[in-house]
Amino acid sequence: MRQALKRDPSLSPAARPAGLRKRWLAAGVVAVLVAVVAGVSLGPVSLPPGSVALELLNLLPGVHVDSGLTEREVAIVTELRLPRVVLGLLVGGLLALAGGAYQGVFRNPLADPYLLGVAAGAGLAVTVVLTIGGVGASGALTGLPPTIPLAAFVGSLGAVIMTYLLGAAGGRSRSPAALILAGVAVSAFLSAGQTYLLQRNADSIQAVYSWLLGRLATAGWQDVRLVLPYFLITTVIVLLHRRELDVLSVGDDEAASLGLHPQRSRYLLIAAASLGTAAAVSASGLIGFVGIIVPHTVRMLAGSSYRVILPLSLLFGGAFLALTDVVARTAAAPQEIPIGVVTALLGGPFFVLVLRTARRVLT
Numbered sequence: 213m214r215q216a217l218k219r220d221p222s223l224s225p226a227a228r229p230a231g232l233r234k235r236w237l238a239a240g241v242v243a244v245l246v247a248v249v250a251g252v253s254l255g256p257v258s259l260p261p262g263s264v265a266l267e268l269l270n271l272l273p274g275v276h277v278d279s280g281l282t283e284r285e286v287a288i289v290t291e292l293r294l295p296r297v298v299l300g301l302l303v304g305g306l307l308a309l310a311g312g313a314y315q316g317v318f319r320n321p322l323a324d325p326y327l328l329g330v331a332a333g334a335g336l337a338v339t340v341v342l343t344i345g346g347v348g349a350s351g352a353l354t355g356l357p358p359t360i361p362l363a364a365f366v367g368s369l370g371a372v373i374m375t376y377l378l379g380a381a382g383g384r385s386r387s388p389a390a391l392i393l394a395g396v397a398v399s400a401f402l403s404a405g406q407t408y409l410l411q412r413n414a415d416s417i418q419a420v421y422s423w424l425l426g427r428l429a430t431a432g433w434q435d436v437r438l439v440l441p442y443f444l445i446t447t448v449i450v451l452l453h454r455r456e457l458d459v460l461s462v463g464d465d466e467a468a469s470l471g472l473h474p475q476r477s478r479y480l481l482i483a484a485a486s487l488g489t490a491a492a493v494s495a496s497g498l499i500g501f502v503g504i505i506v507p508h509t510v511r512m513l514a515g516s517s518y519r520v521i522l523p524l525s526l527l528f529g530g531a532f533l534a535l536t537d538v539v540a541r542t543a544a545a546p547q548e549i550p551i552g553v554v555t556a557l558l559g560g561p562f563f564v565l566v567l568r569t570a571r572r573v574l575t
Contacts, residue, residue, distance in 0.1 A: 232519060232520050232523055232524070233514070233520075236513075236514045236520070236524055237523070237524070237527075240523075240524050240526075240527030240528055240531070241527065243527060243528055243531035244301065244527055244530055244531045244534075246531070246535075247297070247300075247301070247530070247531040247532075247534035247535050247538075248268065248294075248297055248298075248301070248534065249261050249264055249265050249268070250534075250535060250538055251293060251296070251297035251300065251534045251535070251537065251538050252264050252268070252289050252293045252294055252297055254538050254541070254542055255288075255293060255541055255542065256545060256546060257285075257288060259281065259285055259288070259289065260280075263279045263280045263281050263285075264279075264281075264289060266278070266279035266280075267279035267281055267286060267289050267290075268289070268294075271290070291432060295432055295433045295435070295436055296428050296429070296537070297534050297537075298433075298436050299428055299435050299436050299439065299495060299496070300428050300530065300533045300534035300536075300537045301530035301531070301533070301534050302436065302439050302440065302443045302492075302495075302530065303428070303439065303492040303495060303496045303499070303530075303533055304502055304506075304529040304530040304531070304532055304533025304534060304536075305443065305447070305525075305526045305527070305529045305530035306325075306439075306442075306443055306446060306488040306489065306491065306492040306529075307325050307489065307492050307499065307502040307503045307506075307529060307533070308502055308503055308506035308507060308525040308526060308528065308529020308530075308532070309446065309447065309450055309485070309488065309522060309525050309526045309529065310325040310446070310450075310485035310486075310488050310489045310492075310503055311323070311324050311325050311502065311503020311504060311506065311507050311525070311529075312503075312506075312507035312510075312518065312521045312522050312525045313450050313457070313481050313482075313484070313485040313522065314327055314482070314485055314503070315507055316457035316458075316460065316461065316481075316518050316521075317388065317457065317460065317478050317481050317482055317485075318388040318391070318392060319388065319460070319461060320388070320392070321508065322504065323392075324500075324501075324503040324504050325485065325488075325489040325492075325502075325503040326489070326498070326500070326503075327392065327395050328371065328372050328375045328391065328394075328395040328398075328482070328486060329371035329372065329374065329375050329395045329398035329399045329402060330368045330371055330372060330486060330489050330490060330493060331368075331399070331493070331498050332371055332398065332399040332400075332401075332402035332403045332406070333367040333368045333369075333370050333371025333372070333374075333398075333402055334363075334364040334365075334367045334368045334371075334490070334493045334494070334498065335367070335402070335403070335406050335420075335424055335498065336367055336402045336403075336405050336406045336409075337363040337364055337366055337367025337368075337370070338360055338363055338364050338367070338420065338423055338424075339406045339409045339410060339416070339420050340363070340409065341359055341360060341363040342360075342416045342419050342420055342423075343409050343410075343412075343413040343416050360423065360494075361435070361438060361494040361495055362494070363494075364490070364493050364494040364497075365490050365491065365493075365494035368486070368489065368490030368493050368494065369486070369487070369490050371398055371399075371402060372486045372490070374398045375391060375394045375395045375398045376391070376394075378394040378397060378398060379391040379393075379394035381394075388478070391482075422550070423497045423498075424497060424498050424552070425497065425498070425550035425551075425552040425553060426496055426497040426498055426499035426500075426550055426551045426552030426553075426555070427496060427497055427550060427551060428496055428533075428537050428551060435495045438491075438494075438495060439491050439492065439494075439495045442487055442488055442490075442491035443488065443491065445484070445487065445488075446484050446485065446487055446488030446491070447488075447526060449480065449481075449484035450481060450484050450485065450488075450522060451522055451523060451526075453477060453480065453481055454518045454519050454521075454522045454523075455518070455519060456472060456477045456481075457481070457518035457522075458517055458518050458519065459472050460472070460474060460477065460478065461518075496551075497552065498552060499533070499551055499552050499555055500552060500555055500556055500559060501555045501556060501558065501559025501560075501562070501563070502529055502532065502533055502555060502559075503529075504559060504562070504563065505532070505555075505558065505559050505562050506525050506528050506529040506532055507521055507525045508562070509528070510524045510525050510528060533551075533555075536551060536554050536555055536558070537551055539554050540553075540554045
């Protein structure tokens with residue numbers, strides 16, 4: 213049977229044997245490398261991509277090559293742009309990986325990392341900090357209080373916990389449908405609280421929305437160091453359990469008959485994806501559509517198995533956000549477009565495409 217599937221080119225990717233092909237893995241790695249070089253090269257001060265690539269090689273142990281860059285340009289590469297690009301890779305990878313995991317857990321192609329109220333919880337927590345801290349209209353992307361990432365992280369996880377508790381209120385079993393409805397209810401409640409605070413503190417609206425629209429502004433490697441542990445934890449847990457998502461796709465009863473504990477696997481994957489999403493939100497604000505665009509693109513091009521979708525979503529998600537940040541920095545230079553606006557402009561048409569595709573499948 214396996215040999216027949218390999219020989220028949222007319223079969224859809226979903227019908228072919230699941231497996232991560234080396235060419236797609238290589239394409240993901242190349243996309244990351246291109247995003248790094250482009251992100252470091254392009255900006256208010258343009259640098260030669262070849263020289264930038266050589267300077268990046270100098271960061272490897274035992275490598276010493278002459279890049280031709282001045283000391284000032286080297287500082288721009290290593291201390292200003294490279295941390296921002298790396299943060300984009302981490303945040304984009306987390307959001308895409310979480311999106312793929314949520315889609316598999318809930319068996320819903322429109323699931324995204326903000327499904328369980330993460331965005332609303334982070335938004336309310338940030339609004340509380342900014343209004344209590346008295347940040348007025350002068351608050352900018354790079355001038356927000358340093359407690360913002362911690363507040364966003366706590367608010368995100370708090371919203372997820374509320375969703376879990378509400379989803380279990382009607383019984384001992386938290387079904388995917390119950391969790392989704394609980395997430396909608398929690399998001400509405402927390403968003404109402406945020407709207408009330410903004411109404412009472414109108415002078416903080418600009419600072420709040422500058423964070424809500426998303427940004428990758430960094431002041432060195434601090435944000436990268438904060439996100440990296442959560443990135444590693446989320447990536448390891450989700451990728452180690454990616455095969456279980458393929459089993460869950462056939463239904464809980466069938467999965468249980470194959471020796472899998474559906475609820476335990478679902479809780480673990482949701483917890484890991486929510487932890488990664490909270491960490492990404494705490495560092496970058498709310499950046500939408502990455503968790504929908506990237507996993508669906510991978511699914512359409514490389515195959516429907518989560519053994520393929522999740523690793524490639526991690527790579528292409530990071531590259532996608534890093535390249536999107538380049539557009540945000542250069543499209544309206546010297547001003548900077550919020551990166552959430554750019555992803556929304558790309559994600560809106562893609563969302564329509566997903567809806568049309570899903571309708572064809574259902575009918």
